[in-house]
Amino acid sequence: MKKDISLRVKKSGEGMLSVTCGLTIEKAEEFKTVLLKALEKTNKLVVNFKRLTDADLTCIQLLCSANRTFSEENKQLLIQDKGGSDVLDKVLRDASFNVLHCMSEKYCKKCLWKEAKQNDENDNGSR
Amino acid sequence: MTKTIMVVDDSSSVRQMMAFTLENAGYDVVEAEDGQDALKKLNSSPVNMIVTDLNMPNVNGFDLIRSIRSKPEYKYIPIVVLTTESHDEKKQESKEAGATGWITKPFKPDQLIGVINKVMPQ
Amino acid sequence: MDAQKETFMEEARELLVKLESALLELEVVPDDTDQIDRAFRALHTIKGSGAMFGFDDIAEFTHDIETVFELLRDRKIAVTGELVSLSLSVCDQIKVMLEAYIGGPPADKDEAERILMSFREMVPEQDIGIKQPEEAPEKLHPHEEDESLGAEVTYRISFRPDRDILKNGTNPIHLLNELRALGECDITAHMEETPLLKDYAQEACYIYWDIVLTTGRGLNAIKDVFIFVEDTSDIKINVVDDGQDVNVSVDTKRLGEILVDRGDVSNDKLQSMLKNQKRIGEILVEKDVVCGGKVEVALAEQKHVKRTHEKIWRAAQTASVRVPAERLDELVDLVGELVTVQARLTQKAVHENDPELTAIAEDVENLTGGLRDNTMSVRMIQIGITFTSFRRLVRDLSADLGKNIVLKTSGGETELDKTVIDRLNDPMVHIIRNCIDHGIEFPDVRIQSNKPEMGTIHLSAEHSGAHVLIKISDDGAGLDPVAIMEKAEKNNIISKEIELSEKEIAQLVFAPGFSTAKEVTDVSGRGVGLDVVKRNVEALRGSVDINSKKGEGTTITLRLPLTLAIIEGFLVEIGGDKYILPLSSVEECVELRKEDSDQIGDSNILNVRGEIIPYVRLRKSFESLGEPPELEHVVITDVNGDRVGFVVDNVIGSYQTVIKSLGRAMRQSEDVSGATILGDGTVALILNIDKLVKAA
Numbered sequence: 001m002k003k004d005i006s007l008r009v010k011k012s013g014e015g016m017l018s019v020t021c022g023l024t025i026e027k028a029e030e031f032k033t034v035l036l037k038a039l040e041k042t043n044k045l046v047v048n049f050k051r052l053t054d055a056d057l058t059c060i061q062l063l064c065s066a067n068r069t070f071s072e073e074n075k076q077l078l079i080q081d082k083g084g085s086d087v088l089d090k091v092l093r094d095a096s097f098n099v100l101h102c103m104s105e106k107y108c109k110k111c112l113w114k115e116a117k118q119n120d121e122n123d124n125g126s127r
Numbered sequence: 128m129t130k131t132i133m134v135v136d137d138s139s140s141v142r143q144m145m146a147f148t149l150e151n152a153g154y155d156v157v158e159a160e161d162g163q164d165a166l167k168k169l170n171s172s173p174v175n176m177i178v179t180d181l182n183m184p185n186v187n188g189f190d191l192i193r194s195i196r197s198k199p200e201y202k203y204i205p206i207v208v209l210t211t212e213s214h215d216e217k218k219q220e221s222k223e224a225g226a227t228g229w230i231t232k233p234f235k236p237d238q239l240i241g242v243i244n245k246v247m248p249q
Numbered sequence: 250m251d252a253q254k255e256t257f258m259e260e261a262r263e264l265l266v267k268l269e270s271a272l273l274e275l276e277v278v279p280d281d282t283d284q285i286d287r288a289f290r291a292l293h294t295i296k297g298s299g300a301m302f303g304f305d306d307i308a309e310f311t312h313d314i315e316t317v318f319e320l321l322r323d324r325k326i327a328v329t330g331e332l333v334s335l336s337l338s339v340c341d342q343i344k345v346m347l348e349a350y351i352g353g354p355p356a357d358k359d360e361a362e363r364i365l366m367s368f369r370e371m372v373p374e375q376d377i378g379i380k381q382p383e384e385a386p387e388k389l390h391p392h393e394e395d396e397s398l399g400a401e402v403t404y405r406i407s408f409r410p411d412r413d414i415l416k417n418g419t420n421p422i423h424l425l426n427e428l429r430a431l432g433e434c435d436i437t438a439h440m441e442e443t444p445l446l447k448d449y450a451q452e453a454c455y456i457y458w459d460i461v462l463t464t465g466r467g468l469n470a471i472k473d474v475f476i477f478v479e480d481t482s483d484i485k486i487n488v489v490d491d492g493q494d495v496n497v498s499v500d501t502k503r504l505g506e507i508l509v510d511r512g513d514v515s516n517d518k519l520q521s522m523l524k525n526q527k528r529i530g531e532i533l534v535e536k537d538v539v540c541g542g543k544v545e546v547a548l549a550e551q552k553h554v555k556r557t558h559e560k561i562w563r564a565a566q567t568a569s570v571r572v573p574a575e576r577l578d579e580l581v582d583l584v585g586e587l588v589t590v591q592a593r594l595t596q597k598a599v600h601e602n603d604p605e606l607t608a609i610a611e612d613v614e615n616l617t618g619g620l621r622d623n624t625m626s627v628r629m630i631q632i633g634i635t636f637t638s639f640r641r642l643v644r645d646l647s648a649d650l651g652k653n654i655v656l657k658t659s660g661g662e663t664e665l666d667k668t669v670i671d672r673l674n675d676p677m678v679h680i681i682r683n684c685i686d687h688g689i690e691f692p693d694v695r696i697q698s699n700k701p702e703m704g705t706i707h708l709s710a711e712h713s714g715a716h717v718l719i720k721i722s723d724d725g726a727g728l729d730p731v732a733i734m735e736k737a738e739k740n741n742i743i744s745k746e747i748e749l750s751e752k753e754i755a756q757l758v759f760a761p762g763f764s765t766a767k768e769v770t771d772v773s774g775r776g777v778g779l780d781v782v783k784r785n786v787e788a789l790r791g792s793v794d795i796n797s798k799k800g801e802g803t804t805i806t807l808r809l810p811l812t813l814a815i816i817e818g819f820l821v822e823i824g825g826d827k828y829i830l831p832l833s834s835v836e837e838c839v840e841l842r843k844e845d846s847d848q849i850g851d852s853n854i855l856n857v858r859g860e861i862i863p864y865v866r867l868r869k870s871f872e873s874l875g876e877p878p879e880l881e882h883v884v885i886t887d888v889n890g891d892r893v894g895f896v897v898d899n900v901i902g903s904y905q906t907v908i909k910s911l912g913r914a915m916r917q918s919e920d921v922s923g924a925t926i927l928g929d930g931t932v933a934l935i936l937n938i939d940k941l942v943k944a945a
Contacts, residue, residue, distance in 0.1 A: 026199075026200070028452065031451075036447070039446060056422070057420070057454065057456060058415065058451065061449075061453075061454075061456060064440050065443045065446050065449045068443065068445060072445065095425070095456065096437060096458065097438055138260060138294045138297065138298040139256065139260050140253060140256040140257035140259075140301070140302060141298050182290065184287075203418050211297045225416075225418075226417065227418040227477065229477070233297070233300040233301040233302075244423075245427060246420075246477075247423070
């Protein structure tokens, strides 16, 4: 059976994580376990949220935690086609990540959401 | 996606009023007449939120909340309790059992919608 | 009866049947807990649902009985035959009460009371208090009622959810959205507490928020949002800006001020950082005084308040109609004419003694009064805009001089006639220039004299009767009486021998040709002194006063009439001519007999109830012909704080005076400030009592 949260590791050591379910608190434990596994098995992880069906605060928190952890170990975490998931966009907006003053930047080498911010900038300004 | 709210109360008139109000607000409603009935129905149809009375035969409100919180699929579902008590005691007890919020009887339809919006807006 | 009530009635009937059968079972097996439970729940539902659907009498009646059954259920008391029969009568009573709602006979209140009494007797003493009758049922939103839709207020909200908040189905995002629905909202998310993956607890909430919200819904509406989480989460709500003083705050709070205000950084640290010329936010972060997040939050707050103010400003702009000033002036002139004509009509009506005409005249008088007030109020504008325009002046001039000065304002909402405000600009610029140039010391001097490095100029406006007081104060060096005296002597303003009080010395700065600045600076030394200010203000029928304390500062007070077009006058007669005194200065009138004035002789002093009051003979001032009457009148007025009398032939009374300016020929006369046309078409001069006193 195909998993909702599946990790594929290429020979190069690059990992592909694709999510085809909702990432809400119910799935938080599973998501965390997969992220930890990816941390162990890959040096670069690309996450695909195109088929994400739902998301809540735990989803953002886990991604930030993962980004920070990857940063610490000099590994890369990327989100493929940022802005390609309405579900993720909405939760980021609702939790006020769109105005993005992420207060943990100094822990992360590169913020996961910074680029998304550029696209949203005009949108926020007029709100 | 229309969200489904389960209303649990042994008073058919209260149940009916809540169902009427919530359906008008665009929710699907599942009615249960006590805790036991609620647990049975939870197994057969997926529910996004529960509004329950506390004082009911068979399985009362507190026991219902505790059972729901022990089910993996409903562990984090929002649960609002109906209480006739204005005292904090019952609110506290229900919060400890795992309730998300409360609404004090008697209440008007608008107040019910107000609480639903706080916990699970459409 | 609506469907829901019908459903309840049906349900209640079923419950009563259940209750009855339970009671009958209990009569046989008194300790059957299942039956006790069934009976209790039936009563509980009748009570609870009854209250929901408006069957208040039933809910109330059932309340105490439910209490007894609760005791039964908890085995605090035992079931007795008496209790069962009483309970059965409860069933009957509720049935009657129910049927009364659909046209049945009304329930017997005495019977209900008798049942309740017997029930209460059954409750053991110590349990009487076990279940107090509920107070008025609590509102879902306990704050709802005092929620007032008032002015837009900006709040700073810190929301740190309890770490376990997600466990019981709470989604804080909904609460944020609720806040957004209350008004303009800026939310900043904090993530720094999110741990590394290995320490991450999947149910925990690590994120927290700082929120700046502007809403007119009141504090309670915000508290309501957090009602389910307030016991466990850390929620702080503070007012940042109450939106009252928008004019004043066009320059919104500075970033540093906000950080100090929030307690994130101390004022001393901030001040020492300010010495650098970099942007304060960068510096604070660089030096690790405060983390970047805190600065971002403060910046968000600053931006928010600024935007809110702009919005209010714009709203104020669009809510008005712009009309060319000339059209308004024309309207005021016409209203003035109308007031005059109306006065004539009133006089005519009195003369004719015709009741019908008198009634019409009264109506016209009322309408004219309304029209006059309305027209005058249209010309009134807030002085705040003028105040705001001085901000730039203070900023630029103080920077030029290397002084550190902040302008504070209050009472910006005070309204004054447009003409007055327009003509006030120059005198105020002059005074403010003086404050900056001569008043406030250089920073090093200030530090030496134990003053804050930053000087303050305060502009305020307030009403005082028919006048508005505008005060310009600084916390500078104050006037130096010795230096003023020296200068005044040197410039031949006063002679050496003269003894002056401190207050009188201060007034000297308004004398023509006076300037105390050691060197003429670019700022205030433009060849005009404060005497010009005085002249300009007096031309507006106002006055200037100065108060100063050496080392502490100076306050200049401008006293201005609310309007220039119409005043409340006090009509008097001298030698057959009519004159008008401003009613606002008139305090009382006393009689002056010929023999009394002869006795006093030429001293021109009057004894009023033991008080010595100097007076001016207006007959003399205006060289009136003919003999004064036997009985003259003295109008006692307040002239700049002193009581001075004016002797007139006759007192007529208060009079709505439309001020007409005088022709060029008369403009030279300082004794009169204008003229008006009376009801009978004759002209009356308006006296300038200030000048008359000085001339006498």
